[in-house]
Amino acid sequence: MLGLVIRTTGSWYKVLPQNDTSETVDCRLRGNYRLRGNKQTNPVAVGDQVDYTLQADGTGVIQEVCDRRNYIVRKATKLSKQTHVIASNIDLLCIVATLGFPRTSTGFIDRLLVTAEAYHIPACIIMNKCDLYDEELWGLHNEVRDIYATAGYPLYAVSAHEGTGVEELRKLIAGKTVLFSGHSGVGKSALLNALVPGLEAKVGEVSDWSMKGKHTTTFAEMYPVKMPMADGAEEKTYIIDSPGIKEFGMVDINLGELSHFFPEMRGVLHDCHFANCTHRHEPHCAVIQAVEEGAITAERYNNYIGIYDQIEGGNVTR
Numbered sequence: 001m002l003g004l005v006i007r008t009t010g011s012w013y014k015v016l017p018q019n020d021t022s023e024t025v026d027c028r029l030r031g032n033y034r035l036r037g038n039k040q041t042n043p044v045a046v047g048d049q050v051d052y053t054l055q056a057d058g059t060g061v062i063q064e065v066c067d068r069r070n071y072i073v074r075k076a077t078k079l080s081k082q083t084h085v086i087a088s089n090i091d092l093l094c095i096v097a098t099l100g101f102p103r104t105s106t107g108f109i110d111r112l113l114v115t116a117e118a119y120h121i122p123a124c125i126i127m128n129k130c131d132l133y134d135e136e137l138w139g140l141h142n143e144v145r146d147i148y149a150t151a152g153y154p155l156y157a158v159s160a161h162e163g164t165g166v167e168e169l170r171k172l173i174a175g176k177t178v179l180f181s182g183h184s185g186v187g188k189s190a191l192l193n194a195l196v197p198g199l200e201a202k203v204g205e206v207s208d209w210s211m212k213g214k215h216t217t218t219f220a221e222m223y224p225v226k227m228p229m230a231d232g233a234e235e236k237t238y239i240i241d242s243p244g245i246k247e248f249g250m251v252d253i254n255l256g257e258l259s260h261f262f263p264e265m266r267g268v269l270h271d272c273h274f275a276n277c278t279h280r281h282e283p284h285c286a287v288i289q290a291v292e293e294g295a296i297t298a299e300r301y302n303n304y305i306g307i308y309d310q311i312e313g314g315n316v317t318r
């Protein structure tokens, strides 16, 4: 039987049957399942379609994991060679970020965006906690919004607490499978609760939203929901809430392709004088010229260089 993995905890997987009885089945993976390579710490991820069999005691055994349309993968830990698939088969990556508490850097956002580009996953940035902004933070917010507008990514100002921007988000994600990813404490779970009244995903204590967050969500979980729209309609939507990430260690990105994963570079990089231009210091580089002209922002270009150096330094598993 076919089903959709909506939660993984250790060796158990919660599977939603495809015939949509809404009763989930707790499954294990068949014992002799061969891992693809053995680089991945999790052979089954949230979002996977699986083929499973039912047993007499009502639990299931996953026989096969169907091919993934796409996935978001990161290094399991900072220095690890192993990788971890956060979620698969997604229509939209929502990078949840904050400028105040804690502050998300564009370097972090860009690493996630590059990974999304590598798998052709559309992405957007959701700046949460805008209720905490003062004039200075609104100024910073608008700067960051403009940086991503130039790169072609929409950025939304929202407040899970006050409901600002929530209706716009509902429209954006309705009917899709979306992944919420970002640092701990930015309000991914709070946002989920704001989008779906009555859901009550666990949210961190107010006292803990200092600078770090404290990893309230510990496993990725997909919530199949009927997205309530302002006009009274409802749309079947799948939202994946995931644990906060401290650093996003990129995987499977090769140096020659990197600039292709910056959408604003794609249009000009064939105009560079050298076919193998790395866009760092070569003469007659169309990318550097575009930075000088403002068509590519210095912020994104610097993050490109940072990622390039990191991959070159062997800091990224391939």
Ligand SMILES: Nc1nc2c(ncn2[C@@H]2O[C@H](COP(=O)(O)OP(=O)(O)OP(=O)(O)O)[C@@H](O)[C@H]2O)c(=O)[nH]1
Pocket: 128, 129, 130, 131, 132, 158, 159, 160, 161, 162, 183, 184, 185, 186, 187, 188, 189, 190, 191, 202, 203, 204, 205, 206, 207, 208, 209, 213, 214, 215, 216, 217, 218, 242, 243, 244, 245
């Ligand atoms: N002021 C304000 N606080 C918020 C907002 N959204 C969330 N918070 C607070 O931020 C803290 C963290 O929220 P969570 O939803 O647990 O954050 P998370 O991103 O799910 O964190 P992890 O599960 O650890 O990855 C909580 O104390 C929330 O109440 C918001 O829009 N405004």
Ligand SMILES: [Mg+2]
Pocket: 188, 189, 190, 202, 203, 216, 217, 241, 242, 243, 244
């Ligand atoms: Mg959470």
Ligand SMILES: [Zn+2]
Pocket: 269, 272, 273, 277, 278, 279, 280, 282, 284, 285, 286, 287, 288
């Ligand atoms: Zn170049």
